[in-house]
Amino acid sequence: xxxxxxxxxxxxxxxxxxxxxxxxxxxxxxxxxxxxxxxxxxxxxxxxxxxxxxxxxxxxxxxxxxxxxxxxxxxxxxxxxxxxxxxxxxxxxxxxxxxxxxxx
Numbered sequence: 632x633x634x635x636x637x638x639x640x641x642x643x644x645x646x647x648x649x650x651x652x653x654x655x656x657x658x659x660x661x662x663x664x665x666x667x668x669x670x671x672x673x674x675x676x677x678x679x680x681x682x683x684x685x686x687x688x689x690x691x692x693x694x695x696x697x698x699x700x701x702x703x704x705x706x707x708x709x710x711x712x713x714x715x716x717x718x719x720x721x722x723x724x725x726x727x728x729x730x731x732x733x734x735x
Contacts, residue, residue, distance in 0.1 A: 633658075634654075634658050635655065635658045635659065635662065638651060638654050638655045638658065639655070642655065647674075647678075648678060649674075649675040649676075649678040649679035649682050649685065650675075652671045652672065652674045652675035652678065652685070653671075653672065653675045653682065653684065653685045653688065655668075655671040656668045656669070656670075656671035656672035656675060656685070656688055656689070656692060657688060659671065659692075660688065660691065660692050660695070665692045665693075665695040665696035666692075666696050668688070668692040669689060669692040669693050669696055669698075672685055672688050672689035672692055673689060675689075676689060676705075676708070676712075680712060681712050681715060681716050682712070683709055683712050683713035683716060683718045683721040683725075684721065685709075686705055686706070686708055686709025686710075686712055686713070686721075686725065687706075687709055687721060687724060687725050687728070689702075689705040689709070690702045690703075690705040690706040690709060690725065690728055690729075691728070693705055694728075694732060699732055699735070702732055703729060703732050703733065706725045706726075706728055706729040706732070707729065709721070709725045710722055710725045710726060710729070713725065
């Protein structure tokens with residue numbers, strides 16, 4: 632059983648939470664399915680709007696999927712969430728990723 636299958640089983644059992652969605656999103660992204668990754672990462676950010684790591688990965692998934700404008704929005708929202716939490720490293724990283732998208 633793959634990690635994706637294990638996570639999907641937990642989700643089917645009703646154990647839905649931001650951490651599980653983040654894990655699923657990350658695994659789908661690694662597997663090359665950016666669209667599915669984005670779905671789970673969006674849900675993670677809905678469940679925990681302050682989850683800066685989920686915002687960062689959502690931006691990456693959206694950019695890889697080709698939805699650059701949505702990726703920019705995700706990074707901006709993620710920067711705001713990270714600033715609220717005082718997560719300076721996440722702010723720096725997402726700011727760099729956002730600038731790269733804006734220059735492209």
